[in-house]
Amino acid sequence: MSLKHFLATGALVAFCTLSLSACGNHKQASNGNKLAAKQVLNWSMQNEIATLDSVTVGESESADMINNTTEGLYRIVNNQPKTGLATSCKGSADGLTYTLTLRKNAKWSNGEPVTAHDFVYAWRRAVAPKTQALGSYLYSGIKNADDIVAGKKDPATLGVQAAGDYKLVVHLDQKMPYFKLLMGDIRFFPQNEKAVEKYGKRYGTTAATTVYNGPFVAKGWNGSNLKWKLVKNPTYWDKKNVKLDTLNVSVVQSPSTAYNLYQANKLDFTYLNAEQAKQLADAPGYRVFHSAQISYVEFNEVKKEFKNQKVRQALSYAIDRKQLSASVFGNNATPLTGLVPKDLMTFKGKDFSQLAQTKVGTSYNPKLARKLMAEGLRELNESKLEFTLLARDNENEKKESEFLQSQIEETLPQVKVSVRNIPLKSVISQASKGNFDAQLTGWLADFADPINFLDIESKTNSTNMGKWDDPEFNRLLTAAKTTDALDKEKRIADLVKASKVVNNAQPVVPLVQVGKPEILRPTVHGLVQNTAGIIDDFKSVYITE
Known part of the structure; x- marks a missing residue:
């Protein structure tokens, strides 16, 4: 949030x-x-x-x-x-x-x-x-x-x-x-x-x-x-x-259990998993709720392996976001091309996500992923990479983290990913203390402006738990908030450039914009x-x- x-x-x-x-x-x-x-x-x-x-x-x-x-x-x-x-x-x-x-x-x-x-x-x-x-x-x-x-x-x-x-x-x-x-x-x-x-x-x-x-x-x-x-x-x-x-x-973490309770009139609302969504698409009370919410992986850059930009880029190129949407979200999620999702804000008739879109960082490119990982490990004087992916323990996030584990290991044989699914309160506690290698997390916008997403990676933001610090990115955000704040053209230009800096550096790996099937x-x-x-x-x- x-x-x-x-x-x-x-x-x-x-x-x-x-x-x-x-x-x-x-x-x-x-x-x-x-x-x-x-x-x-x-x-x-x-x-x-x-x-x-x-x-x-x-x-x-x-x-x-x-x-x-x-x-x-x-x-x-x-x-x-x-x-x-x-x-x-x-x-x-x-x-x-x-x-x-x-x-x-x-x-x-x-x-x-x-x-x-x-x-x-x-x-x-x-x-x-x-x-x-x-x-x-x-x-x-x-x-x-x-x-x-x-x-x-x-x-x-x-x-x-x-x-x-x-x-x-x-x-x-x-x-x-x-x-x-x-x-x-x-x-x-x-x-x-x-x-x-x-x-x-x-x-x-x-x-x-x-x-x-x-x-x-x-x-x-x-x-x-x-x-x-x-x-x-x-x-x-x-x-x-x-x-x-x-x-x-x-709190019902399993959509299957929750829907059973809904059918028994013990619940009046529940989110649905991908299979349920297909079966209930025409049922009274069904819809897919599209919010300005994204899913992403954040790296802890206090750790030397994730200070290496090539390692971070390789892990991002190893992920097929379209397959992630199909396998985990039943095609109800939209693959991200940057940290800012679609339909958040338009400028001169164009969606901000289009203005900031690049193939750098967020496209699926296994060949490039393997090349960058090899180069990154050489720079670190390492032959392999092992890390733990921290995630919440609800059914959907378990599936998402397991998908990422499988795809990264399949694409990058020198990488071993362990998944640790724990309760939300524990995730917040561990991540805020910096006790993680990488975490699967998310962001829900509070207002319709790209800075709401980009600012999570600013140096002074408490939500930047990975401790990424890029002078050019920080300069662009500062300009968007101060000298260019009331000049729409300059401000949007600052934010577009800032978004592209994130795509190139990959301090976080943008995954999908979440669409949640639900029934009321x-x-x-x-x-x-x-x-x-x-x-x-x-x-x-x-x-x-």
Whole structure:
């Protein structure tokens, strides 16, 4: 997950509200509109969640739960920032100061009012180096944020202040025409200081050690279990518009098991594997959900073998992305030609992925792969390469990692790949500490701009866990964010060049843009699934008979 600044094009995230009139619908069977007596939704996820702390969150599964249990200044719905806790927002003439008025009827689940001070506390906590928040870089552009994250200034100097209990003032280093969109991201949500200080490091690690101000409250999550509930929040300011009473969440890693539960009416939603997708393509509630989400391999360049560019390039040329899509994703995934996926943004009528497309790095070329690997190993004074590929332990990622293992070893006989599939929380812990050789991971855009993907490889980005550092790439990104930020032509040129630098160097191996077959029971309505950022929003969901 990510969200970044400098959205100079003004492009917004694409959303789809899944109802009879919405775009990208699930196939609907005819049914009445009478509300069911029990407003209960049984939901499945493929991975466990890692935290309920909106400051330290680093992956999309946890983010979905946080977005449905906590609320910030805005909610992002149907391509627009919609009213959350902010009732008004006034920008200064120079565009560097925003004053937001907060509603006075919002409460935390511990009974305390939600105030401007809660935002100041959360934001300062997010940028404080001791917090080690993965999303701290998102604050870049807010006054003093970069210096605070770098340890050069005190968090108290961040450009945010409470002018009383219900006015929040934000000072910027430079203009942000997308300011409201940014404020809808969960990393800018408020936090109740009393609760965070009470629980300390335990805050957000269980449902009981977290407080909420959103449509739902979490119940029954102990930090590691695979079943919990979201229950309608009786103190939520807009509770009259929340129809669901209970959301039962189950982590089911096997699509086969999940679909069996769906057929038994024990689940109302599940993702499907490739074989199921073929069989259920015409079933009510079926669709392929195409999001701005990619799958890629990241190398740990602290290790000498992956500092060698030829080794990295060889491993990328050894992978047939079309075959990967067919074998693992049932042709529901699109092979990537770079780090930025298709349909994210267009410029002068051309998709950015076309502008940045090269055959360098991302094409399947076994002959070149063998040549580069031989040269790379000679430069390292080695005769073979052995490494472990770290990946999550859900069914799809097991298949994907096994495919990569098989194809690399088949193409490059001097390479031995071991696969280690472990729970999501463990993957995050190991990778963030640099305890990996290579990891199979992914990225889901928070907004529709190429920098959201390219920035994951910038030197100072906490998500650059492989520690790649390229001066030319960093220079291009800096220009796109600063001197060229408001000049669309120059900015896009910077980003295209930066994308091509990544393709050539291959610090990461772009694989596919993910398309997920899924099925939703036709009696479920009002679900918002976002193609970028927070995927599943349950606030408006209701069940019919």
